[in-house]
Amino acid sequence: MTINEFETEVQNYYSKPWNPAQKKAVSQWLSKKSEKIIGLVFAELLKSFSTRYKTAPVIAEFEEALKLVKKSRSDEMSNAPEIKDVREGWEEFTENEIKDALSSLPWIKRG
Numbered sequence: 001m002t003i004n005e006f007e008t009e010v011q012n013y014y015s016k017p018w019n020p021a022q023k024k025a026v027s028q029w030l031s032k033k034s035e036k037i038i039g040l041v042f043a044e045l046l047k048s049f050s051t052r053y054k055t056a057p058v059i060a061e062f063e064e065a066l067k068l069v070k071k072s073r074s075d076e077m078s079n080a081p082e083i084k085d086v087r088e089g090w091e092e093f094t095e096n097e098i099k100d101a102l103s104s105l106p107w108i109k110r111g
Contacts, residue, residue: 001039003030009042014049014056022058029059040069 001009007026011017018026030038044065049057057065093101 001035001042003027003038006030006038006042010045011056013046014051015054016056018056018058022056025059026062029062037066037069041065044069 007018007023007030017023033041041062045057045061048065048068049061
């Protein structure tokens with residue numbers, strides 16, 4: 001998500017634009033983040049920051065959302081199975097060995 005998309009979507013979703021000082025601060029904060037992080041922060045804001053007061057979130061809420069994103073990603077990674085290097089024990093095959101192996105597969109055209 002780009003900075004412009006984020007700014008537009010947040011202000012529209014929360015029904016209130018930032019004042020000029022807030023907009024400048026928000027733009028500066030966002031300029032230090034990747035588009036991927038901006039998108040993740042936006043998604044987290046939608047889940048955790050209420051529209052009840054019709055006030056668009058600012059940097060304090062962005063930082064809290066970013067912490068939640070990092071925590072959830074960290075939890076996901078700690079629960080992920082260990083990834084083994086698929087090249088471990090890898091053997092090199094000759095061209096003929098590869099052709100022989102492929103020829104035994106019925107969906108591979110021979111020729």
